Amino acid sequence: MYPFKFRPILKTVLWGGEKIIPYKQIESDQKQVGESWELSGVKGNESVVANGPLAGTTLPELLANEKERLLGKANYERFGNEFPLLIKFIDARQDLSIQVHPNDELAWERHRSKGKTEMWYVVDADKGAHLRSGFAKQVTPAEYEASVEDNTITDILKDYEIHPGDLFFLPAGRVHSIGAGSFIAEIQQTSDITYRIYDFNRKGADGKPRELHTELAKGAIDYTVLPDYRTHYTAAANELTELVSCPYFTTSLCELNEEKTFDFASLDSFVVFICVEGKGTIEDNEGNRLEVHQGETLLLPATTRSLRVAPEGTLKFLTSWIA
Secondary structure, three states, rough: OOOEEEEOEEEEEEEEEEOOOHHHHHOOOOEEEEEEEOOOOOOOOOOOOOOOOOOOOOOHHHHHHHHHHHHHHHHHHHHHOOOEEEEEEEEEOOOOOEEEOOHHHHHHHHHHHOOEEEEEEEEEEEOOEEEEEEEEOOOHHHHHHHHHOOOOOHEEEEEEOHHHHHHEEEEOOEEEOOOEEEEEEEEEEEOOOOOEEEEOEEEOOOEEEEOEEEOHHHHHOOOOOOOOOOOOHHHHHOOOEEEEEEEOOEEEEEEOOEEEEOOOEEEEEOOOOOOOOOOEEEOOOOOOOOOEOOEEEEEEEEOOOEEEEOOOOOOOEEEEEOO
């Protein structure tokens, strides 16, 4: 096997902006693109291989054919033919709804689905852009519900002005929302279950208020209050800096200004490679070579033992795998 690129799945939404297409350096007349699903095995939104002899193959087909060679032995035993991560770029022209996702146990009980733990890496942000993550003070489920009813829920959530490089880890159960002007790379469990708590009284494309899931959310929310919901890290040049490690993914950041080879020989997992800035070339241990640039996402199969990355100038990328 070889490193795979995929056709982006572009989503036009009411709150979508116009940054994703130029950022990814692709040609499209599509407007209000709020999301680019970079790597997805979600039913009805399956990614399709864009390069090499397997071009045209869907991600589920690729996984069904290659099994542990693609996913890794332990991961294939755990997830079977379901690709476990969903990777997106998100461009918010308006504030997104306030929402929460259930954990695995509740999602299985209610929907026969996985839950959703996720993380956000801020790629870019307009001046004054913000997002919300977690409660600012202790509230009861009844107080939460009342705050939705009287339009004061934003008053009880932590609000952060954001800048490129900011990081937020969002375990299932944490209330959150992306604010206008945010451009984010999102890594999450493969799940499309979202409980919409509050939508600023906006109307959908049909002119009607969008459905809220206030009651469902009440039982899914983690009401724990933390002093700070950001994830702080210190990046080291030309090294993988671990950002998040949880049962669902381990994600690192690297800002590379010199050629370097990364050793994945001891890793029993695929590696997702998300280029967030710059350009360069990669070459795996089998001699497969690809050019990469900002906005591209690659999937390295578990058979990849090493990867040589040669930046043109500076190349910034995220890696994510399941340990």
